Each structure stands twice: as structure tokens, then as C-alpha cells.
Amino acid sequence: EVLLVQSGAKMREPGESLRISCEGSGYNFVSYWIGWVRQMPGKGLEFMGIIYPDDSDTRYSPSFQGHVTISADKSISTAYLQWSSLKPSDTAIYYCARLSTSGTLLDAFNIWGQGTMVTVSS
Amino acid sequence: DIQMTQSPSTLSASVGDRVTITCRASQSINFWLAWYQQKPGKAPKLLIYKASSLESGVPSRFSGSGSGTQFTLTITSLQPDDCATYYCQQYNSYPYIFGQGTKLEIK
Numbered sequence: 665e666v667l668l669v670q671s672g673a674k675m676r677e678p679g680e681s682l683r684i685s686c687e688g689s690g691y692n693f694v695s696y697w698i699g700w701v702r703q704m705p706g707k708g709l710e711f712m713g714i715i716y717p718d719d720s721d722t723r724y725s726p727s728f729q730g731h732v733t734i735s736a737d738k739s740i741s742t743a744y745l746q747w748s749s750l751k752p753s754d755t756a757i758y759y760c761a762r763l764s765t766s767g768t769l770l771d772a773f774n775i776w777g778q779g780t781m782v783t784v785s786s
Numbered sequence: 787d788i789q790m791t792q793s794p795s796t797l798s799a800s801v802g803d804r805v806t807i808t809c810r811a812s813q814s815i816n817f818w819l820a821w822y823q824q825k826p827g828k829a830p831k832l833l834i835y836k837a838s839s840l841e842s843g844v845p846s847r848f849s850g851s852g853s854g855t856q857f858t859l860t861i862t863s864l865q866p867d868d869c870a871t872y873y874c875q876q877y878n879s880y881p882y883i884f885g886q887g888t889k890l891e892i893k
Contacts, residue, residue, distance in 0.1 A: 711875075770878075
């Protein structure tokens with residue numbers, strides 16, 4: 665079974681750093697683009713960026729460029745989303761999701777992680 | 787960036803009804819459009835890709851159509867389990883923007 669399993673809920677204070685993870689299993693991890701999607705409380709889905717684990721080619725949405733870092737460690741089939749200095753406005757559920765077809769960006773997300781709730785509050 | 791506009795924002799319909807949700811792109815995206823269903827507390831689920839292709843395992847009462855800038859998601863014979871929020875997403879050009887969502891309620 666193809667799965668993306670994300671790390672558990674996190675609580676941090678403003679200014680702290682954080683890295684959340686997304687582990688893929690049941691498929692050739694390096695060959696499929698993995699994206700990150702934000703959902704703020706009660707709001708819609710926002711595309712943040714996407715990475716190709718084989719060569720770490722990464723594309724960011726302009727809205728998130730410079731605010732987060734997307735990375736991947738293909739040796740352990742895991743993608744990451746990290747912040748160096750969190751803000752209360754980063755409070756949201758973050759989903760990782762895999763594109764449907766290997767090697768192409770022209771595709772939809774057919775496999776989703778369960779989501780990681782990040783709460784930033786003092 | 788390409789903007790995606792869904793309508794309506796909320797929709798109330800009865801079991802057995804035919805429901806249509808529209809998604810409009812600010813410029814042509816050919817047929818590179820997906821539809822997702824999201825239920826409260828759950829991750830989104832892919833329903834339709836490439837505007838009209840039904841994802842494996844999705845009930846045949848869901849269908850998609852359109853190309854260019856105008857797209858529709860149709861649910862024939864609405865079921866109670868279809869109560870959810872529906873999102874379109876373009877993947878013709880980067881970044882892959884989602885529509886703002888349509889909340890579907892069952893009367």
C-alpha cells in the first residue's frame with residue numbers, strides 16, 4: 665500500500681524553529697514529486713511548494729518562498745518542511761501529498777498524508 | 787499566478803439531487819485541472835484529474851468536464867456521504883493554485 669505518514673502535532677512559541685516530516689512507503693520514493701499544502705483554521709487549501717526527492721529539485725509558491733524550506737532525504741524516504749522562526753500566523757494543518765505519476769510535474773495529488781497540526785502560540 | 791474561482795461558495799441540496807460546482811481559471815489551463823473532496827478532519831481526496839478523468843475507486847456519480855478556463859464538477863444523485871468541501875486545483879503552470887472551495891451541505 666502506498667502511504668505518506670506525517671509527524672505528529674507540534675506546539676511551538678513564536679520565534680522558534682521547527683521541522684515536520686513526511687515518510688513515504690510502498691513506492692519508489694525518489695521518483696515522485698511531493699508537495700506541501702497549508703490549511704489555516706477554517707480556511708481552504710494553499711499550495712506551498714514541491715520537491716523531487718531524487719535530485720532535490722524544489723519549487724516554491726511565491727507566497728511561501730523565503731518563509732519555509734522544503735527538503736528531502738531519499739535515503740530514508742522522507743520529505744521535510746521547516747521554519748527557522750515561527751509566527752502565530754503559521755498555525756495551520758500542513759499536508760504532504762504525492763503527485764500521481766512518476767517523474768512528471770503535470771499531475772494531480774493522489775496520495776495525501778494525514779496532516780500535521782502546527783500551533784504557534786506564546 | 788493563475789487565479790481559480792469556484793462557485794458557489796456554499797451549496798445546499800437534497801439526497802438524489804444533481805449538483806454542479808463551477809471552477810473558472812483566470813487564463814487557459816488546457817485540461818490540467820483536478821477536483822478534490824475534503825471531509826472535516828480529513829485529508830483531501832482526489833476525485834477527478836485532467837478535468838474529466840475519474841480517479842480509481844471514486845463513485846461514477848462524480849464527473850468532471852471543461853477545458854480552457856471553465857470547468858464543472860457534477861454529482862448525479864447526491865448521497866449523504868457527499869457532504870464535504872470540494873476544491874478545484876490547476877496544475878497547468880506553477881504555482882498549482884487551489885480554488886477557494888465549495889461547501890456542500892445536505893438538506
